[in-house]
Amino acid sequence: MPKTGMVKVQTRTLKTRAKLIEAAQVVVDEAGYEALRVEQVVASAGVAKGTFFAHFKDKDALMEQLIGPKVDSYLDAIETLPAPKDVEGLVQALMPLVGFMTSERYVFDVILRHSGAAAKETIGPIAQNFQRTGMVLGPWLAMGPFRKDISPELLADGVGAFLIQAMALHYCALHNEMLMQDQLRIYLNAWLMPQA
Amino acid sequence: MPKTGMVKVQTRTLKTRAKLIEAAQVVVDEAGYEALRVEQVVASAGVAKGTFFAHFKDKDALMEQLIGPKVDSYLDAIETLPAPKDVEGLVQALMPLVGFMTSERYVFDVILRHSGAAAKETIGPIAQNFQRTGMVLGPWLAMGPFRKDISPELLADGVGAFLIQAMALHYCALHNEMLMQDQLRIYLNAWLMPQA
DNA sequence: TTCAATAATTGACCGTGGTCATTTTTTAGG
DNA sequence: CCTAAAAAATGACCACGGTCAATTATTGAA
Numbered sequence A, B: 001m002p003k004t005g006m007v008k009v010q011t012r013t014l015k016t017r018a019k020l021i022e023a024a025q026v027v028v029d030e031a032g033y034e035a036l037r038v039e040q041v042v043a044s045a046g047v048a049k050g051t052f053f054a055h056f057k058d059k060d061a062l063m064e065q066l067i068g069p070k071v072d073s074y075l076d077a078i079e080t081l082p083a084p085k086d087v088e089g090l091v092q093a094l095m096p097l098v099g100f101m102t103s104e105r106y107v108f109d110v111i112l113r114h115s116g117a118a119a120k121e122t123i124g125p126i127a128q129n130f131q132r133t134g135m136v137l138g139p140w141l142a143m144g145p146f147r148k149d150i151s152p153e154l155l156a157d158g159v160g161a162f163l164i165q166a167m168a169l170h171y172c173a174l175h176n177e178m179l180m181q182d183q184l185r186i187y188l189n190a191w192l193m194p195q196a
Numbered sequence C: 001t002t003c004a005a006t007a008a009t010t011g012a013c014c015g016t017g018g019t020c021a022t023t024t025t026t027t028a029g030g
Numbered sequence D: 001c002c003t004a005a006a007a008a009a010t011g012a013c014c015a016c017g018g019t020c021a022a023t024t025a026t027t028g029a030a
Helices: A011-031 A039-045 A049-055 A059-080 A085-103 A106-113 A125-142 A153-170 A179-192 B012-030 B036-046 B048-055 B060-078 B087-101 B105-115 B126-145 B152-170 B182-194
Strands: none
Touching: A011 A049, A011 A059, A011 B012, A039 A049, A039 A059, A039 A085, A049 B182, A059 A085, A059 A106, A059 A125, A085 A106, A085 A153, A085 A179, A106 A125, A106 A153, A106 B105, A125 B012, A153 A179, A153 B036, A153 B152, A153 B182, B012 B036, B012 B048, B012 B060, B036 B048, B036 B060, B060 B105, B060 B126, B087 B152, B087 B182, B105 B126, B105 B152, B126 B152, B152 B182
């Protein structure tokens, strides 16, 4: 593995890594995440298989590099939106992200594995995304007409938990998207709204 | 695969399946779930590898047969307990189950992968467990000093969601210094208690 | 420019889950 | 019993993620 110490990073290293990620992205764009094969990636990147594992601890690490930025782009989009004024607005704001996360069973599994369930010393891109979700959501929730008796961080944590729950219940179905949305609305109403 | 129609189930079939599960359980008892190898199981069961996959769709299907009943036994124990009178009591009642679910990273992953399978055509043992969790928890929560503005089913759903969240965080480098039961207590207090 | 130390790359090899055409066993009818 | 069809078991084989000792490229100091 290219050393991550304080020594100079060889240009070659960056080139190779870029080639691998680019080749991987092409495969994903053409056939989806599930269909990605390391052998295919190294073949079209023109490097040996060993090189792949010199750059990525395992296949999942590459997946993180592909899925993480994608999730990030959805968070970018969310961040530009005005703070939602109710649960419905929040759900609508979250749906594109949810749609991506449940676009493939495999993607959802990867995200689940890495969303905090990953026992790793160095925090990966996906876990960082979840942190960022909290950072985006927290202030939003604090501004909205939501319960004020607990911290925005805790509020955001709960949104994350119910997001996972709703996706887990309906991860499979594109045709279940309405159901997932309804489910999420129910959860978030119960979680976010001050009790009458 | 042994047919599951209305024809007679051969004694041989039951024998073989029993041998496989027993052999698998021995491996698990000796080395844990993660260490289980199909080749080891078939070797000590004295059958060919193909036979294994005639009885179980894949390795995960066997894992469900091992983990499902185990989770069930914890639910049995919980069911005999008197309804908890506060969040602390609930947390204490749940901890043995939580302890098992997080005893191995691999076990948690298997459970995660199968917990949302309720939407699938054939509902597996683990998904059934999660349903049962709701059935055990619902009435309990209805009896306790918990919020009454939402249904017991929804309350139980939320407990499930926060259970997963707390367990996921337990494996996360950023949060593992906080004890899982402390985390769970915070979540469940926020979720279950009427707002002051 | 040289060269030794270090980093990156290679590809044969392995472990292990999963497949399938073939063989063996069981069942049911005559 | 005998036999043909159905069910179960077999094991050689494959796919694919991952390893590692050997090889090649890069670097920096003299």
